[in-house]
Amino acid sequence: MSRIAYVNGRFVPKSQAVVHIEDRGYQLADAVYEVWALFDGKLADPEGHFARLERSLSELRIDMPMSRAALTAVLRETVRRNRIREGLVYLQVSRGVARRDHAFPTDPVPPAVIVTVSRVDRAATEARAAAGVAVITTPENRWGRCDIKTVGLLPNALAKQKAREAGAVEAWFVDELGLVTEGASSNAWILDAEGTLRTRDTQANILRGVTRLSLIDVAREAGLKVDERPFTPQEAAQAKEAFITGAGTLVLPVVKVDGHPVGDGRVGPVATKLRRLYIERARATAI
Structure with missing residues (x-):
């Protein structure tokens, strides 16, 4: 059919x-x-x-x-x-x-x-989450209203292609201050050395991710500290864990940034737990 x-x-x-x-x-x-x-x-x-x-x-x-x-x-x-x-x-x-x-x-x-x-294919996506993925960084070159979910996605498409050619699944945009804004089709997160989850605040020029917002609630309910504060690619590489969120990726662990391993280069327990909790909540509240 x-x-x-x-x-x-x-x-x-x-x-x-x-x-x-x-x-x-x-x-x-x-x-x-x-x-x-x-x-x-x-x-x-x-x-x-x-x-x-x-x-x-x-x-x-x-x-x-x-x-x-x-x-x-x-x-x-x-x-x-x-x-x-x-x-x-x-x-x-x-x-x-x-x-x-x-x-x-x-x-x-x-x-x-x-x-x-x-x-x-949920089995395939779970396998990918269990293995973790790589991301690259690229200079921020998008328009000033990324908070609007418009179909004008040419810079995002070019960033995704750049990531694919580098063997990565996502590209993180980096602004003129050297700070990660978000991914080409996802929001970016790290678990820093102090055990705090960090993701860019929505007052910056980023999309107001729906999965991102739900995950903030999930994380806080799980007793984790969440700080809407930017981070650099270097901080990401030095973090305990990193991951991306979105409707397509859900919560997807990142194990490598620009070729450098995140933490010990393996999927961490926090991202794994948050993925499970988010999916449980999403299934329970779907209409």
Whole structure:
């Protein structure tokens, strides 16, 4: 059975899913997106993702395409039609279709909406988490509104390619002060020498990660100290542990930064524990 996509009010086989050539998301990156982890057919961290979607749309002055309840129904129906239990749900909302012009359309147009679902092999992702991954660093070169989850991801794509060519899974952006901001598609964390979890504060130019926010609660409930304070690549290499978070990675241990081992170069107990606790919470609260 072909995978099914939702495109502007219709469920269609993915092979036949198309958007108009003058969709502003395609021509101007005038669009936002969200990604939910899918556990047992349910959306993880629902409140955080919906709240961030609404904020991103508001910042770009794009109307919500439908009510939250209606959008939830669309997401669930797309999941049901694809018969996927463990995976990722991708939503994109653009300003809509209009004659190409940098300024907003003079006559209002309805936002364009697409939803797709992809399967995730949980056994494979658990094996990767057990082994740990490598990251590299790269100079920060993105625009000044990374807090908006826009589809304008060219610098992120180039950073990911740089990481792939270096045999790593992620690239951490480093700002002009020499501090890590975040990953190309994740938030960055370390467990420092004092046993404090550190991740960049959201007053900096970073995405307000939903998994990041949930994990802060999980960590504090587990009795860990969390400090929203930046760190350097050198501090990461000297840390006890490091990891990244995101809807796709969940909590993924990092064992190497720029070729240098983190701690003893093996996955640590704190990241392993936090991954387990986060997944337990996400499964319990998914809708």
